[in-house]
Amino acid sequence: MPDDDQSPISAQQAKRLFADWKAAPAIVLAVSGGPDSIALMWLAARWRRAMTRGPRLIAVTVDHGLRSEAAREARDVKRLAKDLDLPHRTLRWTGVKPKTGLPAAARAARYRLLAKAARTGGATHILTAHTRDDQAETLLMRMLRGSGIAGLAAMARESERDGVQLARPLLDIPKSQLIATLNRAKIAYADDPSNRDASYTRPRLRALMPALAEEGGDSRNLARLASRLARANAALEVLADGAERYLALRDRNDASRFGFDATAFAGLAEEIRLRLLKRAIDRVGHEGPVELGKLEALLGALDRAIADGQPRLKQTLAGAVIGLVQGRIHVDPAPPRRSRTG
Ligand SMILES: Nc1ncnc2c1ncn2[C@@H]1O[C@H](COP(=O)(O)OP(=O)(O)OP(=O)(O)O)[C@@H](O)[C@H]1O
Missing domain, CATH: 3.40.50.620 (HUPs)
Incomplete structure (x- = not known):
């Protein structure tokens, strides 16, 4: 030491x-x-x-x-x-x-x-x-869980x-x-x-x-890695901001609805597409941050549907409904869950 x-x-x-x-x-x-x-x-x-x-x-x-x-x-x-x-x-x-x-x-x-x-x-x-020790432990814990860049940026x-x-x-x-x-x-x-x-x-x-x-x-080394990843994450967030503006994600008429052109979306880098989907779902879903693994599965399904020219796709994730309809991806709040007891 x-x-x-x-x-x-x-x-x-x-x-x-x-x-x-x-x-x-x-x-x-x-x-x-x-x-x-x-x-x-x-x-x-x-x-x-x-x-x-x-x-x-x-x-x-x-x-x-x-x-x-x-x-x-x-x-x-x-x-x-x-x-x-x-x-x-x-x-x-x-x-x-x-x-x-x-x-x-x-x-x-x-x-x-x-x-x-x-x-x-x-x-x-x-x-x-x-402390730096806590930061190193946090990074390690997240590495073991296979976290993405934002998670590995630690605290x-x-x-x-x-x-x-x-x-x-x-x-x-x-x-x-x-x-x-x-x-x-x-x-x-x-x-x-x-x-x-x-x-x-x-x-x-x-x-x-x-x-x-x-x-x-x-x-020291582990905390340094976390801060390098925090830097990369911040840069990716700036790129996602730009992409969001480019796609004009927010539907101006109704702040609770989001939609984007599927072809323009498909042309973006995978990491940026994941971030845009996450932002849209977290905004309307209100069920806390959506898990990266589930987000990746959703993006895979969307990509396949777009590539296959499939006209429709509908999935629910973290309190949001994600749909592909007529070349547009929509992200809307999911309807409230019906209670089982009725
Ligand atoms: N009981 C407490 N009362 C006040 N502050 C606390 C308490 N426990 C923890 N803290 C604050 O949180 C810091 C981190 O504590 P600790 O590492 O035990 O938390 P943790 O449960 O791992 O949560 P975190 O996710 O915030 O790291 C402490 O240094 C202290 O500043």
Whole structure:
């Protein structure tokens, strides 16, 4: 591991890390109590103290009600926040806990609660403590699932969620540097055993990281790959914007209907066609992002129908009906599903 991966983060380095958000009126810091987010809170507090004017910082901890230690950890975060002169709120997830897909449900609830706290506190941004190691793991997880370019771009430094900007200032910073920062400042942090729980994919992948690093696949290289793919993805999105304008996808009379000329569509590159279909389906379908595999199957069916001169084709995908009628591809909202009980 290079030496700078072990060195505490200096005040100067932290100033650069947070510079993008210095004009925000207020910022929510998402602090679980683990080392990464405790370091985020400590670094942000030190950065803010060094400025005469700057954003109000609000530390927020979500207690998912899943581990008995969570309430105590939240109190520990509150105590440290007080020492750092930061307001702190603990929010509890009181929703139904599903038997399967618990981590995903907890994550969705967490972001909803954080976004609500941001809106209540007048904050425009939520800062999380995702590190370079998290980015490398995310890339690896998505590689194993055969994700497309957008998925392999992994986590963005800034994105929008529930009407608030979600920012990740530590995405290029290795976890080891955050630990070194806390050790130097003599700040304690919680150890979350679920981070090592082998019944979840991420901890199992995390356990493989040292062996991959031995082969040169360390978090620096993996995160670099993610950012290169993010660059390629952004370029492809710009091309898709142009193609969308070219096809004049949006039906001007009715914003919920989309249609495009099948021959002009067929002349575009496959990656762009997939993106255009995805955009149209996500807009009208309202069932969340459509899966790439299903999108590819749909495009294959459309391509075959166009090539065979088949006059009609109709498929439903992610709440949208995709039809080929008289040389035009239509993407419309699917009618509401009829309930089985009637
Ligand atoms: N209970 C929590 N309360 C507040 N913030 C949290 C909590 N859990 C996680 N976070 C924030 O999210 C960051 C990422 O945490 P973690 O890697 O455990 O999340 P995850 O479940 O893998 O979700 P993600 O998809 O966001 O990575 C933390 O560094 C912290 O900023």
